[in-house]
Amino acid sequence: MDLDDRKLKILSAIIGTYLSTGEPVGSRTISKYSGLNLSSATIRNEMSDLEEMGFILQPHTSAGRIPSDKGYRLYVDSIMQDKMRSIEALNDMVLEKADRLEEMLKHIAKSLAEKTEYPTVVAAPATKSNKVKFIQLSRIDRIHILAVVVVEGNIVRNKLIEVGDYLSDAELLKLNMLLNSSFCGLGADEITLELINSIKTQAGDYEGLVGKVIDEVGSAVCQSKEGVKIFTSGANNIFKYPELSEHDNAMKLISAFEEQQELNELVNELRDEKNEIQIYIGDEAPAMAIKDCSIVTATYSLGKGLTGTVGIIGPKRMDYENVVRALKALKIQLNSIFKMDNEE
Amino acid sequence: MDLDDRKLKILSAIIGTYLSTGEPVGSRTISKYSGLNLSSATIRNEMSDLEEMGFILQPHTSAGRIPSDKGYRLYVDSIMQDKMRSIEALNDMVLEKADRLEEMLKHIAKSLAEKTEYPTVVAAPATKSNKVKFIQLSRIDRIHILAVVVVEGNIVRNKLIEVGDYLSDAELLKLNMLLNSSFCGLGADEITLELINSIKTQAGDYEGLVGKVIDEVGSAVCQSKEGVKIFTSGANNIFKYPELSEHDNAMKLISAFEEQQELNELVNELRDEKNEIQIYIGDEAPAMAIKDCSIVTATYSLGKGLTGTVGIIGPKRMDYENVVRALKALKIQLNSIFKMDNEE
DNA sequence: AAGTAGCACTCGAATAAAGTGAGTGCTAAC
DNA sequence: GTTAGCACTCACTTTATTCGAGTGCTACTT
Numbered sequence: 001m002d003l004d005d006r007k008l009k010i011l012s013a014i015i016g017t018y019l020s021t022g023e024p025v026g027s028r029t030i031s032k033y034s035g036l037n038l039s040s041a042t043i044r045n046e047m048s049d050l051e052e053m054g055f056i057l058q059p060h061t062s063a064g065r066i067p068s069d070k071g072y073r074l075y076v077d078s079i080m081q082d083k084m085r086s087i088e089a090l091n092d093m094v095l096e097k098a099d100r101l102e103e104m105l106k107h108i109a110k111s112l113a114e115k116t117e118y119p120t121v122v123a124a125p126a127t128k129s130n131k132v133k134f135i136q137l138s139r140i141d142r143i144h145i146l147a148v149v150v151v152e153g154n155i156v157r158n159k160l161i162e163v164g165d166y167l168s169d170a171e172l173l174k175l176n177m178l179l180n181s182s183f184c185g186l187g188a189d190e191i192t193l194e195l196i197n198s199i200k201t202q203a204g205d206y207e208g209l210v211g212k213v214i215d216e217v218g219s220a221v222c223q224s225k226e227g228v229k230i231f232t233s234g235a236n237n238i239f240k241y242p243e244l245s246e247h248d249n250a251m252k253l254i255s256a257f258e259e260q261q262e263l264n265e266l267v268n269e270l271r272d273e274k275n276e277i278q279i280y281i282g283d284e285a286p287a288m289a290i291k292d293c294s295i296v297t298a299t300y301s302l303g304k305g306l307t308g309t310v311g312i313i314g315p316k317r318m319d320y321e322n323v324v325r326a327l328k329a330l331k332i333q334l335n336s337i338f339k340m341d342n343e344e
Numbered sequence: 345m346d347l348d349d350r351k352l353k354i355l356s357a358i359i360g361t362y363l364s365t366g367e368p369v370g371s372r373t374i375s376k377y378s379g380l381n382l383s384s385a386t387i388r389n390e391m392s393d394l395e396e397m398g399f400i401l402q403p404h405t406s407a408g409r410i411p412s413d414k415g416y417r418l419y420v421d422s423i424m425q426d427k428m429r430s431i432e433a434l435n436d437m438v439l440e441k442a443d444r445l446e447e448m449l450k451h452i453a454k455s456l457a458e459k460t461e462y463p464t465v466v467a468a469p470a471t472k473s474n475k476v477k478f479i480q481l482s483r484i485d486r487i488h489i490l491a492v493v494v495v496e497g498n499i500v501r502n503k504l505i506e507v508g509d510y511l512s513d514a515e516l517l518k519l520n521m522l523l524n525s526s527f528c529g530l531g532a533d534e535i536t537l538e539l540i541n542s543i544k545t546q547a548g549d550y551e552g553l554v555g556k557v558i559d560e561v562g563s564a565v566c567q568s569k570e571g572v573k574i575f576t577s578g579a580n581n582i583f584k585y586p587e588l589s590e591h592d593n594a595m596k597l598i599s600a601f602e603e604q605q606e607l608n609e610l611v612n613e614l615r616d617e618k619n620e621i622q623i624y625i626g627d628e629a630p631a632m633a634i635k636d637c638s639i640v641t642a643t644y645s646l647g648k649g650l651t652g653t654v655g656i657i658g659p660k661r662m663d664y665e666n667v668v669r670a671l672k673a674l675k676i677q678l679n680s681i682f683k684m685d686n687e688e
Numbered sequence: 689a690a691g692t693a694g695c696a697c698t699c700g701a702a703t704a705a706a707g708t709g710a711g712t713g714c715t716a717a718c
Numbered sequence: 719g720t721t722a723g724c725a726c727t728c729a730c731t732t733t734a735t736t737c738g739a740g741t742g743c744t745a746c747t748t
Contacts (some may be wrong), residue, residue: 024739024740026739026740026741027740027741028739028740038691038692039691039692039693040692040740041691041692041693041694041742042690042691042692044740044741044742045691045742047741048741048742058740058741059700060698060699060700061697061698061699061700061740061741061742062697062698062699062700062738062739062740062741063699063700063739063740063741064739064740064741065740133484133485134482134484134485134490136480136482138478138480138492140477140478140494140498141477141478144498146478146492146494146500148482148490148492148502150484150490154484154488154504156490156502156504158492158500158502160498160500233602234602235598235602236595236598236599236602239591239594239595239598245591245594245595247583247589250583250589250594251580251583251589254579254580254583254598255580258577258578258579258580368710368711370710370711370712371711371712372710372711382720382721383720383721383722384711384721385713385720385721385722385723386719386720386721388711388712388713389713389719389720391712392712392713402711402712403729404727404728404729405711405712405713405726405727405728405729406709406710406711406712406726406727406728406729407710407711407712407728407729408710408711408712
């Protein structure tokens with residue numbers, strides 16, 4: 001059977017209507033409001049074909065049709081682009097330039113959730129090899145040393161370390177110089193066990209302390225995939241969509257958002273090298289918790305392999321057009337922000 | 345009318361039964377299982393009295409009785425202590441000693457939520473006047489200065505500041521000395537505008553930079569009540585209690601947990617000077633979102649006026665005994681951890 | 689051959705009616 | 719004071735009924 005133009009138009013009308021109502025769509029509705037000037041009977045015949053082809057399905061006999069995953073897929077792949085209506089862009093999404101990356105990401109998650117009315121997930125940038133920019137040990141009091149590690153992208157980490165003996169200023173200075181001269185500019189792949197051992201030896205009495213600092217450097221620098229920080233917002237939006245707020249579904253989703261574990265895996269799975277916007281419908285996404293949802297993700301880049309992921313989770317009947325548009329706009333903003341950071 | 349011993353026993357039986365079943369309790373149930381050896385008719389008479397006195401109520405005629413807020417109140421105030429069964433204490437709640445306070449608090453919220461199966465809220469310690477312990481500016485690159493501020497309780501904050509001109513090591517050292525000698529040991533009440541102005545003047549060309557640092561010092565030191573960090577966990581537990589997972593309620597609760605705004609106010613409202621465990625039943629707590637819940641809070645102290653709050657939110661029929669016990673145990677643990685911190 | 693009107697049919701959802709049973713209050717007897 | 723007994727209440731369950739949106743099929747029109 002052939003998916004001719006008319007069938008496509010009808011399918012588009014069905015999906016469009018279903019997106020906004022969430023109710024199965026009947027032939028009469030399409031006949032009246034699609035502007036195709038066809039009787040409901042004709043529509044019915046076409047619908048019958050579309051169903052046979054697997055693009056739509058009936059929840060039960062004598063109900064209207066709803067899009068199948070395959071139907072949604074066709075929609076986002078081909079139909080959507082054709083009708084990209086001109087809607088005001090997302091430029092009013094204020095991204096105050098936060099000086100801390102984390103705050104900014106949190107803010108992004110929140111803005112996006114408010115704007116789109118869907119739950120959002122933002123994963124912090126991760127890279128296989130962040131480079132160390134700066135290390136500093138400071139004495140806080142007699143027994144506490146504060147280690148501050150800054151890596152590229154100006155991600156700051158600090159760790160309080162207890163020491164047995166008092167360290168003199170001179171000793172601290174020596175350690176600082178040792179650490180900085182050894183590590184600055186190095187990425188995870190360049191920090192070898194050999195190097196670490198050599199430095200520990202050089203540290204002499206302070207091997208323990210230096211060891212702890214190096215641990216921190218390590219975790220700052222290699223941001224292991226699993227450990228990437230993610231920020232979520234708008235989980236409560238699921239209550240706006242009846243099909244998601246049904247008890248079991250809601251529980252799964254809320255749990256996933258709280259635990260973050262599954263989201264983390266999901267986001268990593270979905271980290272896309274091709275740097276484009278991606279749409280996963282239903283089972284296409286590798287996460288049980290959202291198998292009744294769709295997720296749209298964008299990979300943003302802060303340059304030099306520093307990439308993170310932004311995702312919007314919604315019902316399958318989510319407003320793909322606007323979501324995609326919002327993510328595209330966001331991507332541009334993020335890129336420009338990073339450029340600003342660099343130029344200043 | 346008199347609340348004699350028998351009435352008390354019956355009330356206790358009603359509440360006990362209701363706590364575990366969540367269903368209205370009938371006279372026959374009490375007659376059979378309470379061990380009082382009274383007929384259902386007698387129980388009915390007593391129940392009628394208890395209802396008149398306001399301790400229990402009927403959802404509708406011909407239903408069993410459920411405890412009223414007043415009944416719960418009496419229960420937690422007097423009945424509960426009498427029957428403190430010996431249940432294994434909460435010593436298996438592992439509190440790995442995290443070196444960062446935040447991680448520890450997060451961990452506490454999580455453990456507690458898992459242990460009790462209720463949502464939990466932990467508010468970071470706040471005090472009107474934390475004292476500054478240490479300030480340090482470091483140059484990260486040509487245009488970025490990292491300011492690290494440590495206050496008592498070893499809370500570390502850092503802020504990245506952009507500067508127009510390159511600062512030499514000597515200048516940085518000078519600023520560091522100026523800041524440390526000026527602020528160390530001071531609390532929020534001692535940092536006056538006069539002092540700030542004087543320092544800014546001394547900073548000369550770097551007034552702007554120093555101003556930003558002072559802002560950070562200010563926010564670190566006075567941890568303004570509203571801004572206290574709170575950690576939540578186990579919000580998904582509400583789905584275990586039908587009366588809370590009903591759509592509207594669930595939405596309110598989940599939103600409250602996500603926004604944190606209302607929780608923050610709540611926790612502040614409930615910060616208790618008397619340092620004891622407190623129970624708020626239903627409307628007793630000043631927060632709309634949890635008006636159908638009870639909340640049990642404990643105030644923990646890390647010494648020197650550094651107090652935080654731990655709260656457990658559950659249905660009114662929550663297991664007060666165990667929750668109170670868990671919080672008491674937690675309190676002891678927290679106190680001892682802090683002592684360890686000090687002695688080391 | 690493509691489109692349409694018409695009609696019988698389906699089946700979930702909404703509404704109504706009937707039945708069930710846990711629970712009550714009251715009274716009278718022990 | 720306690721209890722057995724009984725009539726009564728009322729949410730909940732079950733069953734039956736209706737309703738209507740929507741379908742598939744057939745026959746008629748163009």
